[in-house]
């Protein structure tokens with residue numbers, strides 16, 4: 001009897017083992033026989049980089065691989081402009097971290113503008129978009145860009161997408177039923193793609209993770225200059241470039257290197273609050289916000305020039321010279337532009353400036369600017 005039970009047990013075990021060797025049946029079937037499979041996308045996720053804030057998708061947005069792929073195609077497809085000549089990727093160029101690589105101010109469908117093309121990455125952690133922060137969601141951003149830069153006209157352009165089976169298939173997968181193409185879905189797909197554009201693989205990041213070391217120049221540039229306020233420096237009184245107040249993260253635990261808020265960094269005189277570009281003042285109507293702009297990203301700053309909202313500085317050297325000896329003293333200078341009243345820090349030696357620039361160049365993310373995930377899918 002015991003033997004029979006043992007044998008039975010063994011047999012069951014072998015049977016179960018054999019069962020598990022069989023390949024799993026496919027979970028879902030994209031074989032055309034089930035029409036519903038056309039309306040189900042593949043979930044996608046974004047990994048949280050080291051010392052970055054948590055990954056929280058904007059309300060109402062989900063990521064699918066098909067949505068991201070669709071967004072990437074739309075980003076590079078000039079069909080979204082009314083004369084089929086301009087795509088997002090015309091101005092936002094990967095090798096320049098999606099800035100435009102050279103133009104002081106951008107020229108769009110309607111003609112020359114007064115603003116420099118900003119780079120695009122780490123939008124997931126932004127709450128306000130554009131130099132003046134006029135929109136607060138990545139999809140509203142895309143709609144503004146579609147109309148404002150490319151003269152997107154839905155009734156003329158949507159049928160062109162509907163005539164392309166790759167697009168119609170991706171829209172179904174990305175957004176489910178009813179599977180039609182709308183301006184909102186176009187903006188959402190562009191938003192999904194842009195949210196996946198994360199830049200967190202610079203030398204600076206490797207140093208933060210303990211996987212690389214700064215050169216002595218880079219180290220001085222970061223720890224002794226960028227991060228030091230000369231008015232509070234007890235070890236070396238008077239030494240420091242005081243950049244971190246605006247160009248670091250709001251939390252000391254994070255390394256996004258942007259505070260995502262607005263300042264007047266004393267570029268212009270602003271006498272009587274008059275500025276060539278009011279910036280935030282255009283959005284709020286408050287004269288104290290005139291000449292106030294969103295702090296730009298300094299990650300990848302080596303490749304995003306020319307610099308400032310109007311691209312007035314061609315080189316990083318010009319920017320550092322400006323903070324040291326070129327500040328104006330506008331009535332609404334940011335409280336953290338502590339040296340505006342004296343025209344700049346006036347304390348940086350040529351070596352200090354070189355060290356500061358050496359540090360800024362450690363923020364270049366070569367993986368990001370060459371990552372095939374973000375390149376033009378039509379090439």
Ligand code: HEC
Nearest residue numbers: 087088091106107108115116117118129130131145146149
């Ligand atoms: C003709 C050049 C041009 C085209 C085309 C263009 N942009 Fe831009 N983009 C700019 C300029 C210039 C700004 C800054 C405008 C401003 O602040 O008023 C900008 C700003 C942005 C920003 C804000 C970044 C930030 O940090 O706030 C994002 C995101 C962006 N564009 C995405 C897009 C998308 C998506 C498209 C395609 C639908 C697009 N752009 C098309 C030139 C362009």
Ligand code: HEC
Nearest residue numbers: 241242243246263265293295296307308309323334336337
């Ligand atoms: C009070 C806040 C503040 C401080 C302090 C500050 N900046 Fe800025 N910075 C800004 C703002 C705002 C802009 C954009 C201004 C504009 O275009 O009108 C800017 C622009 C820049 C740019 C141009 C980026 C681009 O893509 O156009 C660089 C580079 C830069 N700052 C580096 C520095 C350095 C280096 C220091 C320290 C010496 C510093 N900043 C101190 C707020 C600040």
